[in-house]
Amino acid sequence: MSEFDAIVVGGGPAGSSSAIKRASSGLNVLLVERSDPPGSKNVSGGILWGKDLSAIVPDWEKNAPLERYITAKGTGFLTTDSMISIDFRSKKLEASKTGYSVLRAKLDQFLANKAKSSGATLVTGVTVDKLAFDGDRVIGVQQDGDTITSDVVILAEGANPRVAIDSGVRKPIDDQDIAIGIKQVIRLPESTINERFNLRGNQGFAGEYVLGFLQGTVKAGAFMYTNKDTISLGIVVNMSGLRENNSTYSFNIMEQFASHPFIQPYIEGGKVEEYSAHLVCEGGINSVPKLSGNGYMIAGDSAGLTFSNGLVIQGMNYAISSGIAAAETAIAAKAKNNYSSDFLSSYDTNLSANYVLKDMNTFRGIENVTWSNLMHKAVPGIAENVLFRMFNETGQPKEHLSSILMDSIRESKYSKSDLIIEAYRALRRL
């Protein structure tokens, strides 16, 4: 007889959602989170997309600590001198309230406390060492020499799944599947943020950019999100690129982004209140490990369940959705008293049936586009050149757009045929 019906390792969105769902169904759940309070050790860009929380916290839009709802979405490229971006602002986006900026220190605490008030035992400030096994069956977790038993363990450790790796249920993470995220939270008066981003009330802006000014093979994306009275500003640097370029430091890229001529004015005069860094999953479907086995399931970032195609970057919704799916499987397993790998594989099936794995399968190989030379090295420069020549009045006779484009491609160091092939590949995957 196990001490708990389920142990959840990790009190982020995946773990807490899973614990809320399970504890509300009367299961005896232990939720273990190494940070105290929950949310104080993770790093997240901070836009929660979708309405997955409704299934477990019906009143979340009213009571969860949400900062702003996204009414304006920016996406584009930054070169040394220019910003080339789409700024999509829409009453339709506003009406659907599809994305909220959040500060995870607050949101994670809110969700973990929900798990606690739903009946889960919440332990913070303790780091689980490993899974405990009986033969090949997971029977609980090990910590400081003790074994705490449970019928099933859900691993929701985030992007750096140490317990899963150390216990041999997930292979170590490859450079190509991982990036380094750095984030600053910058405090500014609410009214200043509203003026600078052209927002009213709780309207919010979420912008994501390719950093087209980086040297060598280093590739990085960047983000700028508005919270109520802070701005979340950060970068995501591709790990293999960093390894290949020893003289490039991720923190310098962060500084370059923050001091870019068309980013700096947004944050001018603000006070940096947080500076943090973390691993980010960027591997796509090919990096997703076996999601369940004998007595365990893996959810959220630990399982590589994130989505990014350069225009849309999501993670928390996949975490919440997979956490709930794991809970549903655990509840069914409890009813049948069957925690075998066969039975728990219905978790994989559930995820394949909902958007989580569907999205990841649809966009199979998308990581090769988001981190392509085309997107990071060719397009930013060409786009800048075309637009500058189009908008700059020199008193010379004007040219057709097509000939400006051809000139610009010729001036870049990419061959026309290479670009066409890469662009075709990219379009198919987007």
Add this chain to the structure above:
Amino acid sequence: MKIVVMIKQVPDAEEIFIDPVKFTLNRSQARGIINPSDENALEAALRIKEAVGGEITIISMGPPQAENAIIECMGRGADRGILITDRVFAAADTYATSLTLAAAIKKLGEFDLIFAGESTTDSGTGHVGPGVAEFLGIDQVTYTINTKIEGEMLIGERELEDGIEVVSARPPLLVTVMINANIPRHSSLRKKVDAIRKGIEKWDHDTLSLPPDWVGLKGSPTLVGALKIPEERKRASKIIKLEEIPDLVNELVKNGVISTGGD
């Protein structure tokens, strides 16, 4: 050996700021932590318990959320937790706090050792440990960086300004512990789960039945006059290149900041 450890939940000092308008400490953004030297006090107590056996009771006075700090102490190996919490205890100064804690320890019954951190990070008076000893009428060994039991005696190393004094004292005693005394251990999952199941005891004003004007604000002779932020002094700053160092030295000599020595 019956051991009491007194702890306080304090706001994390890194997350406190002074309200620029009201000149009061704004603690609303700060997370609650165990006062740092209280962690050392608990660690010292745990080491004695491990060496000679015994039972450790945590006593804390504070708002209901201080329960977390007590559970954390039990997760590290304390056996029992008591939170003294009541609105009438609020705004107590170190005198009233010492009196209330001493009354609670008296109610607890027999004890051999009381451990306390040397001072707290939120007010830093260092009064409460010695104050409790005075109200209980027992001896005290303060500023310790090491403690052990030899026979019937406690041997304590006291870190003083001009050296380390080793004292031997007979329990019952109150011992205050310095922040550099030891490295506090982490809590374990097993012990923390057990602590959550066991829970803590909450004692209020009725439990202690002290006269109302002995506790809280009424029982506090201290008045805080004002809290001021000293004005930040702007210093001149300049980035000097390697080749400009001779010029810098000349300038510093000229301004009398440094002298060329000699006569």
